[in-house]
Structures are given as structure tokens and as C-alpha cells.
Amino acid sequence: MAVITFREALRQAIDEEMERDGDVIILGEEVAQYNGAYKVTQGLLEKYGEKRVIDTPISEEGFTGIGIGAAMAGLRPVVEWMTFNFSLQALDQVYNNAAKMRYMSGGQFSVPVVFRGPNGPAEFLAAQHSQALQSIYCHCPGLLVMAPSTPADAKGMLKTAIRNNNPVVFLESELMYGLRGEVPEKEYLIPFGSADIKRYGTDVTIITFSKPVKMALDAATELSKNGIEAEVIDLRSLRPLDEQTIYNSVKKTNRCVVVDEAWPYASVGSHVAFLVSSICFDYMDAPIQLVCGEDVPMPYNHELELAAQPSAAKIVEAVRGIVSN
Amino acid sequence: MQDTENKTLQIRLLKRMLLIRRFEEAAARMYGLRKIGGFCHLYIGQEAAAVGVIETLDMKKDYVLTAYRDHGTAIACGMECGPLMAELYGKESGCSRGKGGSMHFFDRKRHFFGGNGIVGAHIPLAAGVGMAVRHRKSGGCAVCFFGDGAIHQGSFHETLNMAKIWNLPVLYICENNRYGMGTDYRRVSSVTDFKAAGASYGIESFSANGMDVLEVCGITAGIIKKMRSENTPAFLELKTYRYKGHSMSDPARYRSREELDHFRDQDPIVMLRASMEKDGYINEEQFKKIDAEVKKVVDDSLAFAEESAQPSPGSLYEDILA
Ligand SMILES: Cc1ncc(C[n+]2csc(CCOP(=O)(O)OP(=O)(O)O)c2C)c(N)n1
Ligand SMILES: [Mg+2]
Numbered sequence: 001m002a003v004i005t006f007r008e009a010l011r012q013a014i015d016e017e018m019e020r021d022g023d024v025i026i027l028g029e030e031v032a033q034y035n036g037a038y039k040v041t042q043g044l045l046e047k048y049g050e051k052r053v054i055d056t057p058i059s060e061e062g063f064t065g066i067g068i069g070a071a072m073a074g075l076r077p078v079v080e081w082m083t084f085n086f087s088l089q090a091l092d093q094v095y096n097n098a099a100k101m102r103y104m105s106g107g108q109f110s111v112p113v114v115f116r117g118p119n120g121p122a123e124f125l126a127a128q129h130s131q132a133l134q135s136i137y138c139h140c141p142g143l144l145v146m147a148p149s150t151p152a153d154a155k156g157m158l159k160t161a162i163r164n165n166n167p168v169v170f171l172e173s174e175l176m177y178g179l180r181g182e183v184p185e186k187e188y189l190i191p192f193g194s195a196d197i198k199r200y201g202t203d204v205t206i207i208t209f210s211k212p213v214k215m216a217l218d219a220a221t222e223l224s225k226n227g228i229e230a231e232v233i234d235l236r237s238l239r240p241l242d243e244q245t246i247y248n249s250v251k252k253t254n255r256c257v258v259v260d261e262a263w264p265y266a267s268v269g270s271h272v273a274f275l276v277s278s279i280c281f282d283y284m285d286a287p288i289q290l291v292c293g294e295d296v297p298m299p300y301n302h303e304l305e306l307a308a309q310p311s312a313a314k315i316v317e318a319v320r321g322i323v324s325n
Numbered sequence: 326m327q328d329t330e331n332k333t334l335q336i337r338l339l340k341r342m343l344l345i346r347r348f349e350e351a352a353a354r355m356y357g358l359r360k361i362g363g364f365c366h367l368y369i370g371q372e373a374a375a376v377g378v379i380e381t382l383d384m385k386k387d388y389v390l391t392a393y394r395d396h397g398t399a400i401a402c403g404m405e406c407g408p409l410m411a412e413l414y415g416k417e418s419g420c421s422r423g424k425g426g427s428m429h430f431f432d433r434k435r436h437f438f439g440g441n442g443i444v445g446a447h448i449p450l451a452a453g454v455g456m457a458v459r460h461r462k463s464g465g466c467a468v469c470f471f472g473d474g475a476i477h478q479g480s481f482h483e484t485l486n487m488a489k490i491w492n493l494p495v496l497y498i499c500e501n502n503r504y505g506m507g508t509d510y511r512r513v514s515s516v517t518d519f520k521a522a523g524a525s526y527g528i529e530s531f532s533a534n535g536m537d538v539l540e541v542c543g544i545t546a547g548i549i550k551k552m553r554s555e556n557t558p559a560f561l562e563l564k565t566y567r568y569k570g571h572s573m574s575d576p577a578r579y580r581s582r583e584e585l586d587h588f589r590d591q592d593p594i595v596m597l598r599a600s601m602e603k604d605g606y607i608n609e610e611q612f613k614k615i616d617a618e619v620k621k622v623v624d625d626s627l628a629f630a631e632e633s634a635q636p637s638p639g640s641l642y643e644d645i646l647a
Contacts (some may be wrong), residue, residue: 059483059484059491063483066487073388073454097441105425108421
């Protein structure tokens with residue numbers, strides 16, 4: 001298997017889908033001539049031309065809505081948001097148009113559009129540019145949400161997202177674009193609603209997604225030194241959730257730590273913790289723990305910003321709090 | 326020959342406008358009887374705008390989008406009154422299965438793409454439809470109606486800029502009925518000649534009397550023809566007026582009796598009828614016959630809505646995802 005970066009995996013997914021289907025287009029700020037703010041779309045303009053790889057002005061609400069309208073009329077646009085922080089300007093289009101069009105038309109429309117870009121804290125970017133906004137998108141029925149953690153997952157999931165007939169919010173991360181990993185040579189797709197057990201264990205289930213998967217795996221390695229074997233579930237698909245994989249694991253380990261970079265109030269993490277507590281109540285040997293972003297805006301100072309985020313050390317501590325050995 | 330053509334066209338326009346008027350009057354009555362709930366924005370007074378514009382389109386390849394004041398536009402696009410009235414009643418047989426209501430009429434097959442309740446939110450959608458049309462090389466245009474209130478939304482300004490830099494085949498039509506809810510457009514517009522807003526993005530922009538259906542037809546036909554040959558967007562302000570309040574709950578006390586009377590004298594239906602009588606295209610008896618036909622269509626739509634079933638409880642969870 002080839003070892004490529006997360007960025008290259010995303011590019012391959014877009015490239016292959018554009019090649020396969022002439023209705024796939026990509027639009028966003030700097031995606032064409034500049035090759036993408038994070039170089040995900042490098043080379044696509046040259047290959048597919050400016051009618052399909054479209055540089056937009058800095059008009060998030062406008063170009064997001066244009067992508068949705070084009071999807072309603074039969075195209076399959078990929079809308080790149082330079083980062084999810086700016087997607088807040090387009091939130092009305094996502095919530096009120098993309099997510100609702102099918103329902104309020106009584107099923108007449110499908111809206112095959114993908115909104116993608118980097119989400120979550122990066123480094124030294126302070127409060128406006130370093131936010132984990134998944135809770136907002138997972139909150140809304142009518143949207144599908146994916147968040148890969150490895151290059152292989154990123155490729156298979158993005159291809160699935162582009163082929164799906166619904167609006168898909170696809171969360172990447174600035175700090176993950178350079179991450180390397182093996183990616184199968186042959187074409188493959190990773191379906192919605194399929195979590196992946198990234199590490200098997202018997203003593204505790206750590207449930208997470210996106211960038212913190214690596215933290216969870218590092219924490220598991222550390223815990224293993226003391227004889228605690230953690231099972232690490234990578235949710236991958238946040239909406240729909242693969243609830244069965246979660247419950248099967250927790251019913252086996254009887255302990256659960258959920259990790260989410262977002263703020264704790266009404267988050268994916270708090271929702272998963274709620275589901276586990278109601279479905280697996282009789283199996284739990286300890287209260288569920290939530291390791292999440294601190295309930296503060298992101299500070300600029302590096303020590304402070306690290307303190308505001310989940311980390312392997314915080315996960316280890318949370319596990320130690322509920323596993324006695 | 327010219328004369329019979331004119332006559333046929335004008336009878337068609339009159340019928341359409343009258344159908345909208347009678348439909349809206351019936352909707353108002355049924356709202357009073359609580360058969361219809363929620364927000365209900367009537368198109369009474371503005372009929373010439375939708376009817377005149379859509380007359381010039383080829384709905385096989387063109388598309389229409391509008392805001393929440395959508396009943397008249399939907400009828401002008403050829404949607405049948407039964408499913409529309411049933412939608413107002415929230416019935417399963419409604420055009421949106423009772424899930425959209427007054428503000429969310431849709432007919433994908435007839436290229437009527439809604440029906441949008443967020444002021445200005447459909448303006449980018451129309452550009453997206455224009456982009457798809459161009460991608461498919463189907464030769465159509467997207468026509469997007471919105472109000473004088475929507476013109477100050479960022480979505481309008483962002484989208485007109487993009488429509489021009491990409492030369493998307495979209496006709497943006499501002500139906501200036503002088504009010505956004507209770508606010509006179511002159512109170513909230515730094516520039517009151519809206520043509521300037523279109524023109525500021527390098528888009529060819531026009532203005533017309535939206536109470537005169539023949540003028541609307543004439544100017545739109547020219548614009549559409551030009552758009553088709555030159556593949557450009559365009560902007561048109563139609564100066565119009567709504568006779569009723571913003572929605573059913575608005576008594577419209579913010580405007581004077583004199584103003585209302587002034588615009589009543591320009592009622593698009595009365596004006597067309599008068600000019601047709603003058604040209605000998607129609608007499609009183611023929612008008613009454615048309616009116617009776619139209620009323621029958623509306624009565625039938627009421628019966629259809631009354632008799633239709635409520636949506637099944639299970640449909641709550643349907644139509645969320647494709
Ligand atoms: C984004 C947004 N803000 C406010 C409203 C509430 N609202 C509904 S209609 C309206 C007035 C719009 O006026 P205009 O665009 O002139 O359309 P008209 O009602 O005259 O057809 C307002 C403020 C809304 N629906 N959407
Ligand atoms: Mg208005």
C-alpha cells in the first residue's frame with residue numbers, strides 16, 4: 001500500500017470522483033489558481049478547467065448557497081470552506097436550505113452537496129480561527145456529518161460523501177493534512193454509519209473521532225504499560241452514528257470515556273455519553289467520563305491553548321479515574 | 326392576425342391573474358375559518374409581476390424561485406390549485422405533502438424551486454441553478470423573485486457579484502411592493518433606485534411598472550431574449566403594490582387610505598380588463614364567464630383540500646434524507 005498524506009488522500013478522492021462523474025464540481029476561496037489554501041485541490045484546475053474548479057470571492061453565504069442551488073438542479077458540488085470558522089457565515093444556507101429542502105418540499109428534492117474544510121483547533125490562531133464546530137452541524141436533521149482520522153479513511157469517506165444524495169458536512173483538520181498513512185491502491189468506499197475500532201481492548205472504551213483518535217491511541221499505549229487495555233472507537237460518521245458498535249464495546253468493557261474537541265455543552269461527546277448512559281446503564285461499572293475542549297474561547301498563548309484542549313494525558317487521567325487496577 | 330394573437334395572449338394573462346386573485350381571496354377566507362394556519366402572505370395586487378414574467382419563459386428549460394409570498398408565482402408556473410390549497414390545509418395531497426405550508430410551495434418537475442421563508446436565502450440558490458443550467462448547456466435561465474426588503478441582505482450582494490463574474494443566466498427580479506413588513510423601503514434604502522444595485526455589479530438593470538402586465542411581459546421578453554443570446558445575468562425592478570397586509574395578521578395601519586386608493590386605481594386586473602374592453606377583446610359578459618370559470622377552479626381546490634387526508638403520523642420521519 002502506498003503511504004500518502006491526509007491531504008493527498010482527500011485530493012485523490014476528489015480527483016477520482018471528478019473523473020468518474022462530470023457533474024462533480026468544486027468551488028471555494030482559492031481552490032483553483034492558488035491550488036487551495038491547504039493545497040487539497042492542487043492540480044485540479046489544470047486537469048478539469050475553470051468551469052469545474054471554481055475560485056469564488058470571499059462570500060461564504062453566497063457561494064455555499066450557489067452550491068446548494070446547483071445541487072438542487074442536478075450537479076454534485078463540493079463546497080470548500082477555507083476553514084469551518086468561516087462557515088458560520090454560511091450557516092443559514094446549510095441549516096435553512098440544504099438541510100430542509102427535501103423535507104419542506106415533501107421529498108421532491110435531493111441536495112447532493114459536500115461542505116468540507118478544516119475544523120477544530122489548530123495552533124496559535126486564537127479564538128476566532130481555532131474552533132471545533134461539529135456540534136452545530138450534528139445538531140441538525142437533514143445533514144450527514146463525517147470526520148475521518150486517517151488518510152485511508154479520509155479517501156474512502158470523501159468518495160462516499162460525494163456520491164451520496166444528501167448534504168454532507170465533512171470535517172477535516174488543519175493539523176492533520178500532513179499526517180501520513182497507508183492507503184489501499186484499489187478503489188474503496190467507507191459507508192456512513194460505520195465506526196471503526198482502531199484498537200481492541202477489554203477494560204475501557206474510549207470513543208472519539210477526528211484528530212483526538214491519535215491522542216486516544218497514544219493514551220491507550222500509555223495505559224497498557226500499567227495493564228489497562230483500552231478499546232478505541234473512531235466514530236468516523238457522526239451523523240448517522242454507528243450506535244451498535246458503541247454499545248457492543250461498552251457492554252464488554254463496562255467503562256466509557258468520550259473524547260471530543262468541542263465545548264462540552266450540547267456536543268457530540270455529551271450526546272454519545274447520554275446514549276451510552278441510557279442504553280448501557282445496566283452494564284456500567286463507573287460513570288461515563290467526557291474529555292472535551294474547555295468551556296472557554298481558544299487563547300493565543302500556546303501553553304494556554306494546549307490546556308484548553310483534550311490531550312493523551314487528559315485521557316489517561318480520565319481512564320485512571322474510573323478503572324481500578 | 327396580430328389582433329387575434331394579442332387577444333389570446335391577453336385573455337390568458339387575465340385568466341391567470343384572476344385565478345391568483347380568487348385563489349388568494351379564498352385562502353384569506355379559509356384562514357379566517359382557521360382551516361389554514363401560520364404565516365400566510367397573499368399576492369393580491371402583485372399578480373401582474375409573476376404572470377407577466379412567467380408568460381415569457383419556457384418552463385421546459387427555465388426555472389423560477391421566489392420567497393414566501395409564493396402562491397401567485399406557483400400558480401403562474403402552472404401548478405394546479407388543488408395541491409396548493411391542500412398544502413395550505415396541511416394535507417397529504419398538498420404539493421409538499423403538508424410539510425411546507427404557505428411559504429414552501431415546490432414543484433420540481435415544473436421547475437418551480439420554491440417557496441423560501443428566509444428573506445434573501447434563495448438568491449444564491451438561483452445562481453446555483455443558473456450554474457447547473459450552464460453546465461448542462463440546456464439553454465435555460467433561472468428567474469429569481471424577491472422583495473424590496475431582501476435587496477439589503479448580504480446574500481443579494483454576494484450573489485449578484487458572482488452571477489456577473491461567472492456570467493450565470495439568472496434574471497433577478499425585485500418586486501418592490503414598497504414595504505418590507507411595515508417598513509417603507511425608502512426608510513431603509515440608502516439608494517431607492519434599485520436599478521443602481523444591479524448596475525453596481527455591472528449587471529444590465531431595468532425597471533418597469535409591475536402593475537401593468539403587458540409592460541412586464543414586454544420588458545421581460547426582451548431581457549430573456551438577450552440573456553439567452555449573450556449568456557448574461559440581468560436585474561429588473563418591478564414597481565408593484567400589495568393590497569393586503571404583509572401577512573394575514575397584519576392590518577397594515579402604517580399606510581394611508583390615500584396611498585391605498587392611489588394604488589387601487591392601478592389594480593393590474595382592472596387595468597388589463599379596461600384596456601381589453603377598449604380594444605374590443607372582451608365585454609362584460611365574457612369577463613363574467615372567465616371569472617366564473619376561475620372561481621370554479623378555486624372552489625374545486627377547496628373541495629379537494631377539504632376532502633384530502635391528513636398526513637399519516639409516520640410521515641413525520643419521511644423526506645428527511647434521500
Ligand atoms: C432573514 C430573515 N429576517 C427576517 C425575516 C422576517 N420577515 C419575513 S418577511 C419580512 C419582510 C420582507 O419584505 P420584502 O422582502 O419586501 O418582501 P414582501 O413581504 O414585501 O414580499 C421579514 C422582515 C425573515 N423571514 N428572514
Ligand atoms: Mg416588500
